[in-house]
Each structure stands twice: as C-alpha cells, then as structure tokens.
Amino acid sequence: MNIAIVCYPTFGGSGVVATELGIALSAKGHEVHFITYHQPVRLEALQHHSIHFHEVNIPEYPLFKYQPYELALSSRLVDVVKNAHIDVLHVHYAIPHAYAAYMAKKMLMDEGIQIPIVTTLHGTDITLVGSHPFYRPAVTFSINHSDRVTAVSQSLKQDTIRLFDIKTNIEVVPNFIDIEKIDSVGKPCERTLLAEKEEKILTHISNFRPLKRIMDVISIFERLSPEISCRLMMIGEGPEKIKALDYVEKKGLSDKILFLGNSNEIDKILCYSDLFLLPSEKESFGLSALEAMAHGVPVISSNAGGLSEVNKEGYSGYLSNIGDIDEMVSKAKNLLLNENLHKQFKQQAKKQASLFSLERIIGKYETIYSDAVASTKF
Numbered sequence: 513m514n515i516a517i518v519c520y521p522t523f524g525g526s527g528v529v530a531t532e533l534g535i536a537l538s539a540k541g542h543e544v545h546f547i548t549y550h551q552p553v554r555l556e557a558l559q560h561h562s563i564h565f566h567e568v569n570i571p572e573y574p575l576f577k578y579q580p581y582e583l584a585l586s587s588r589l590v591d592v593v594k595n596a597h598i599d600v601l602h603v604h605y606a607i608p609h610a611y612a613a614y615m616a617k618k619m620l621m622d623e624g625i626q627i628p629i630v631t632t633l634h635g636t637d638i639t640l641v642g643s644h645p646f647y648r649p650a651v652t653f654s655i656n657h658s659d660r661v662t663a664v665s666q667s668l669k670q671d672t673i674r675l676f677d678i679k680t681n682i683e684v685v686p687n688f689i690d691i692e693k694i695d696s697v698g699k700p701c702e703r704t705l706l707a708e709k710e711e712k713i714l715t716h717i718s719n720f721r722p723l724k725r726i727m728d729v730i731s732i733f734e735r736l737s738p739e740i741s742c743r744l745m746m747i748g749e750g751p752e753k754i755k756a757l758d759y760v761e762k763k764g765l766s767d768k769i770l771f772l773g774n775s776n777e778i779d780k781i782l783c784y785s786d787l788f789l790l791p792s793e794k795e796s797f798g799l800s801a802l803e804a805m806a807h808g809v810p811v812i813s814s815n816a817g818g819l820s821e822v823n824k825e826g827y828s829g830y831l832s833n834i835g836d837i838d839e840m841v842s843k844a845k846n847l848l849l850n851e852n853l854h855k856q857f858k859q860q861a862k863k864q865a866s867l868f869s870l871e872r873i874i875g876k877y878e879t880i881y882s883d884a885v886a887s888t889k890f
Contacts, residue, residue: 513881514597516545516589518613519604521552526634528799529664529687530604531555536690536874538562545596547588549581566592582608582615589616593627600881602630603658606638607647610654628884630877631658632685635796635817638672652676659884665818668796683880686821687797688873689806689865694779706770706784712742712848715785715809717778717800720750723793725814728837730756732789732812733769735841740848744769745781782807786854787844790819793834798822805829805865810857812844828864829857 515537519530531552534544538560545564546552555565570584589612592598601616603609610631620627631654638651655661655678662685663669669682707713714733718724726746733744746756746769753771760769775781782788788804790813797818801811805822811829813819814836825831830843847854 513878513885514543514545514599515881516547516592516596516598516601517604518547518585518589518601518609519552521546521548521550521555526604526632527552529634530602530632532688532690532870533602533874533877534563535560536870537877540874540878543596545592545598547585547592564596582612585609585612586615586619589613590619593620593625594623598627599885600628600630602632602877602881604632605634606631606651606654610658611650614654614657626888628659628888629657630660630662630880630884631655633661633663633668633672633682633796635664635668635794638668638675638796648676652678655682656680659888660880662880664797665821667818667821671796671817685873685876685880686868687799687802688868688870689802690870691806691866692870694806706745706781707743708741710741712740712786713745713784714742714787714789714844715745715747715781715804716789717747717803718750718790718792720748720752720756722752724750724752725791725793725835726752726756727759728791728835728840729789730759730765730769731837732791732840732844734763734765735837736844736848737768739845742768742786742848745785746771747773747775747778747781749774778803779807782809785809787812787848788829789840789844790814791832791834791837791840792816792819795819801829802865802868805861808858808862810847810854810861812840812847822864822868824860824864827857828861 517530517534520527538544543562547566549568551565568585568588570579601613603613613629617627661680661682663682664687666684669684716729720726782804788809788811790801792814795817802822805828811823813823814834815831823829832839
C-alpha cells in the first residue's frame with residue numbers, strides 16, 4: 513500500500529508518533545511518503561528505500577501578512593497523490609492538516625481520483641487551538657469529513673465529542689513505543705556522565721509550554737534534594753525555559769538541575785534515570801511518560817487527560833491531582849528511599865509500557881487504512 517503521512521516535523525509527540533509509524537510501516541513492506549515543510553527530526557535520510565520525503569515549499573509574497581501554508585500543503589498533496597499513486601492520506605492533527613487534506617481530496621475528485629483521509633487527533637488540535645471559536649467550525653468540518661478518525665486516548669475522544677458537534681465515529685488507537693528497538697540499543701557504560709555514583713537521576717521531557725508546569729517539576733526536585741542526593745535532567749525547549757533558568761540560577765541550583773535542550777539521545781538519558789516527572793496541566797496521552805516506562809523508569813505524574821490510561825497508579829508509578837506538589841514529593845520519596853519497591857516499580861513500568869508496543873498498534877492502523885480504501889471504492 514502507498515501511504516502518505518502528513519505531520520509536524522518537530523520534537524512534539526504527534527510528529528514523533530507519525531514518524532515512527534511511517535518507519536514501521538515501511539519495514540512491513542508499505543511505501544511511505546512523508547509530506548511536511550521540513551524533514552521530521554526522527555527520520556534519517558535514506559534510511560529505507562521505501563520511505564520518501566516531500567517538502568512543502570511556501571513561496572513568500574508581500575501581499576500576505578501570513579503565508580498560506582494550508583494552500584501550499586493541499587497543492588503538494590495533490591501532486592504527491594497523483595505522482596506516487598497514493599492509496600490513503602494519514603494526517604496527524606485536525607488543523608491545518610485534515611483541512612488541507614479535504615481541499616486536496618476535492619481537487620482530486622475533479623480529476624476522477626478518490627483518496628480516503630484518515631485523521632489522527634493528538635490533543636492541542638482539539639483541547640487548545642481547535643476549541644477556539646475562530647477555529648471550531650473548521651475543525652468540526654475537517655473531522656466530520658474525514659473517512660476515518662482516530663484519537664490517541666479515550667480521554668481525548670471524550671473531549672472531542674464534548675467540544676465539537678461530531679457526526680463521525682472516533683476510534684481510540686493509543687500512541688505506541690518500539691520496545692524491541694529500545695531493548696536492542698546498547699546501554700551507555702558511564703552513568704557518571706550525568707551524575708555522581710550515589711546520586712539519583714530525575715528526568716523531565718517536554719516542550720516547556722505553560723501547561724507542562726515545569727516550575728512544578730523544579731519545585732518537586734527542590735523539596736526532594738535536601739533528603740535525597742539527586743540531579744534533575746530537563747530535556748526540551750519552550751517558552752517557560754527562560755523563567756526556569758532564571759529561577760534555578762537565583763536559587764543556586766545550576767549544578768544540580770541541567771537543561772539539555774532538545775535531544776536525539778533520549779534513550780541514553782532515560783536508561784539511567786531513576787524517576788520521571790510529568791505534572792502536566794493537560795496531557796492527551798503522555799508519550800514522554802510512556803518512553804520513560806519503556807526504559808523501566810517509574811513515573812510521577814498528574815492525573816490529567818490520558819495520563820491515567822498510560823501510567824497505572826501504584827504499579828508503573830503514581831498519579832496525583834494537578835498542582836498537588838506535596839503528594840508528588842511524598843510519592844517520589846516513597847520510591848526513591850525504598851530500594852526494593854523502586855526495583856519492583858521499574859519492572860512493572862516496563863510491563864505496563866509493553867501494552868503500548870508498536871507490534872500491538874501498527875496492525876490497527878493497517879486495518880483502518882484497508883477499510884478506508886475499501887469504503888472509498890464504493
């Protein structure tokens with residue numbers, strides 16, 4: 513099958529999932545075409561002969577205050593569908609991708625070409641941007657005119673139904689992790705590159721937006737550090753970083769809290785982490801928590817959105833109410849000061865992550881593609 517994938521090519525969860533899905537589909541014999549404005553960060557050039565990248569170029573015209581990406585994308589989709597004989601479009605994010613895909617579909621129909629659209633909802637396209645009154649009609653239209661719609665968690669599906677007038681069925685297909693790939697990677701041999709031998713390593717990975725509550729992450733660390741020798745690894749970039757850096761410097765914590773920026777070496781960091789912190793205000797799924805669990809790292813998180821579907825309370829980690837730093841600190845201490853319990857949770861975290869293995873999920877998408885293609889032919 514020839515599959516076109518449209519996604520954001522960034523470090524965000526939706527881009528990572530879309531890229532990993534495409535790589536896995538190509539390994540199963542499908543031809544996969546990524547269509548976006550930049551090569552996805554986790555897509556290695558020429559890593560497989562059945563993976564193709566088509567860049568969306570956006571000409572700049574002084575007439576436009578904001579360049580029309582949706583128009584450029586829909587035109588590029590038409591070209592790729594025709595030239596590569598695409599069977600199905602899989603778009604990640606309702607806006608602008610599903611909206612552009614619908615425009616492309618209508619243009620192709622004028623040429624006698626039928627192309628089904630599979631739309632995957634990831635979170636902020638629904639709960640943040642999409643729910644804004646300016647965008648709600650377009651998002652509703654895009655979802656209702658997709659041939660198949662999936663959401664990455666039951667929580668996100670419920671939010672979508674609550675916020676929009678949805679007429680189509682939404683199937684929950686959770687995000688996934690390549691467990692075999694993680695297990696096959698050789699572990700780095702020097703933990704001392706990150707911390708002293710006796711220090712515990714705490715980790716947080718996000719895009720540092722306000723709803724990730726990275727100041728709560730730092731507060732948890734501050735409360736733990738007087739009793740537990742530890743370091744905090746902050747991976748990511750975003751608008752809250754400067755505020756966090758200023759606070760850390762003011763408090764004299766710069767030698768204990770390390771800001772590592774966006775990284776392609778997440779495996780190396782997580783394999784030696786002792787605890788993962790994710791106190792988010794909103795989280796449609798929690799892919800970074802799943803990545804941590806796949807490395808055997810217990811998770812202390814909020815119970816926001818889909819996190820309770822990923823992080824199993826009292827098994828792979830602990831869940832607390834949003835902003836309840838006291839409870840998060842208490843539960844973190846419980847794990848870090850009890851060696852046997854911590855070891856047990858590490859093993860259980862990995863078992864919980866296996867429920868979201870790539871092998872379990874990819875077949876669901878293949879079935880959805882086949883059904884979408886079959887229904888379009890009639």
